[in-house]
Amino acid sequence: MIRPFEFNEFLFLLTAVQWTLALSALAFLGGSIAGLCIALARTSTVKPLRYAAGGYIQVFQGTPLLMQLFLVFFGANVLGFDINPWIAAALGLTLNAGAFLGEIWRGCIEAVPKGQWEAATALGLRYAGRMRYVVLPQALKIAIPPTVGFLVQLIKSTSLTAIIGFTELTRAGQIINNATFKPFLVFGIVAALYFVMCWPLSLLSGHLERRFAAPAR
Amino acid sequence: MDYQFQFGDVFASSEELLAGAWLTIQLSGSAMLIGLAVAVACALVKTSGPKPARWLVNGYVEVIRNTPFLVQIFLIFFGLPSLGLRLSPYEAALVAMVVNVGAYATEIIRAGIESIQKGQVEAGMALGLSKLQVFRHVVLIPALRAVYPALTSQFILLMLTSSVVSAISAEELTSVANDIQSQTFRSFEIYIVVTVMYLVMSLMFSALFAGIYRAVFSYADRR
Numbered sequence: 001m002i003r004p005f006e007f008n009e010f011l012f013l014l015t016a017v018q019w020t021l022a023l024s025a026l027a028f029l030g031g032s033i034a035g036l037c038i039a040l041a042r043t044s045t046v047k048p049l050r051y052a053a054g055g056y057i058q059v060f061q062g063t064p065l066l067m068q069l070f071l072v073f074f075g076a077n078v079l080g081f082d083i084n085p086w087i088a089a090a091l092g093l094t095l096n097a098g099a100f101l102g103e104i105w106r107g108c109i110e111a112v113p114k115g116q117w118e119a120a121t122a123l124g125l126r127y128a129g130r131m132r133y134v135v136l137p138q139a140l141k142i143a144i145p146p147t148v149g150f151l152v153q154l155i156k157s158t159s160l161t162a163i164i165g166f167t168e169l170t171r172a173g174q175i176i177n178n179a180t181f182k183p184f185l186v187f188g189i190v191a192a193l194y195f196v197m198c199w200p201l202s203l204l205s206g207h208l209e210r211r212f213a214a215p216a217r
Numbered sequence: 218m219d220y221q222f223q224f225g226d227v228f229a230s231s232e233e234l235l236a237g238a239w240l241t242i243q244l245s246g247s248a249m250l251i252g253l254a255v256a257v258a259c260a261l262v263k264t265s266g267p268k269p270a271r272w273l274v275n276g277y278v279e280v281i282r283n284t285p286f287l288v289q290i291f292l293i294f295f296g297l298p299s300l301g302l303r304l305s306p307y308e309a310a311l312v313a314m315v316v317n318v319g320a321y322a323t324e325i326i327r328a329g330i331e332s333i334q335k336g337q338v339e340a341g342m343a344l345g346l347s348k349l350q351v352f353r354h355v356v357l358i359p360a361l362r363a364v365y366p367a368l369t370s371q372f373i374l375l376m377l378t379s380s381v382v383s384a385i386s387a388e389e390l391t392s393v394a395n396d397i398q399s400q401t402f403r404s405f406e407i408y409i410v411v412t413v414m415y416l417v418m419s420l421m422f423s424a425l426f427a428g429i430y431r432a433v434f435s436y437a438d439r440r
Contacts, residue, residue: 058416058420059416062373062377062415062416062419062420063377063412063415063416063419064377064378064379064380064381064391064412064415065377066380066381066383066391067380067391067408067411067412067415068412070404070408071405071408071409071412074404074405074408075405077404077405078220078405079220080220152282152283156283156284156285156286157285158285159285159286159287159288160285160287160381162287163287163384170285170287170288170291173288173291174291177291177295182299183291183292183295183296183298183299184292184295184296184297184299184300187288187291187292187295187296188292188296190288190291191280191284191288191289191292194283194284194285194288195280195283195284198283198284199279199283202279202282202283
């Protein structure tokens with residue numbers, strides 16, 4: 001039976017936004033932790049660590065996110081875990097975001113002038129102190145605009161979890177479309193809702209980039 | 218772990234998988250070429266078109282870059298028929314990929330065009346070249362060279378994103394994998410093999426593009 005598209009249907013889509021946002025937040029948190037480890041390993045002086053991090057980035061940036069989600073989802077089953085879509089979605093996105101954030105932040109860490117490292121070493125700081133008090137605070141400032149830009153990519157990526165059965169905005173759109181059969185309207189609204197989430201972040205990222213770039217000129 | 222890996226079924230369908238991979242490359246290649254044409258036109262409008270046209274292009278770029286590719290496919294594949302335009306999954310996938318990569322490439326090419334110094338254009342004009350000739354020889358070709366690395370990584374990104382068109386069963390690599398999966402139930406094995414195939418494809422193309430860069434564009438670095 002075909003249902004008309006009414007306010008209730010719209011409300012259903014609107015409530016699905018919170019799952020998209022919750023998943024994005026969770027993946028960003030997990031991805032940040034993974035990304036920091038990857039970035040530190042990639043810039044470390046220990047060769048095997050550098051190679052391992054490089055391989056990680058290569059694999060996760062060189063394969064489709066959809067495959068990564070499938071592998072987490074089916075892989076967990078194989079290992080005997082009865083994984084629910086929430087955990088599969090969050091884990092898959094975390095691993096993926098870790099690679100991208102790791103690569104972004106590696107660039108930011110390397111952008112800190114070498115003299116700063118040498119000065120910190122000359123002051124007798126060990127690795128942890130050098131990173132914590134000298135390098136990372138400066139890298140953080142450079143990292144903010146591209147990180148905000150990556151958030152847009154991450155929010156859009158959560159739509160793929162619809163394919164492994166996680167009910168977020170895109171999946172909610174499919175459900176409503178199956179019931180109402182108004183694809184243009186339903187997916188139009190879904191696209192608009194994503195746009196409302198992502199566009200402010202895109203603008204903010206561009207704004208920050210110009211602001212931070214200004215003093216360097 | 219008592220799971221027994223069985224790759225037999227996967228390798229029995231290696232022919233289908235290779236055909237799927239070939240279709241993925243074909244689809245991405247044609248989408249990239251058509252998308253580049255769209256992007257050059259849009260970048261031209263964005264840098265020197267009349268204001269309303271600029272807004273239109275800006276709107277297109279921002280909408281595409283701030284919405285998920287999966288939703289764009291659904292809009293095109295399920296939405297267009299309700300407007301009377303019915304597309305096969307392959308056509309819908311191609312259209313969606315062109316529309317998507319066109320927006321990203323517009324921004325890349327625009328950045329390239331803006332990196333061309335004004336004096337170059339003026340010199341071209343002074344030599345008596347027409348506006349179109351200046352755009353083609355003095356602006357576009359050097360701009361494309363400047364953004365070549367960004368465009369090639371965009372192609373690899375497009376190829377990886379194309380796995381998403383399996384959601385409308387377009388018979389590319391991921392769709393083939395899904396079909397084999399539903400017949401044999403060896404999900405984990407199949408997705409491992411297909412993931413490796415994608416990785417090989419992206420490594421292959423980045424090596425190929427780097428080779429082309431060295432062969433064609435490296436004179437620019439030797440200055």
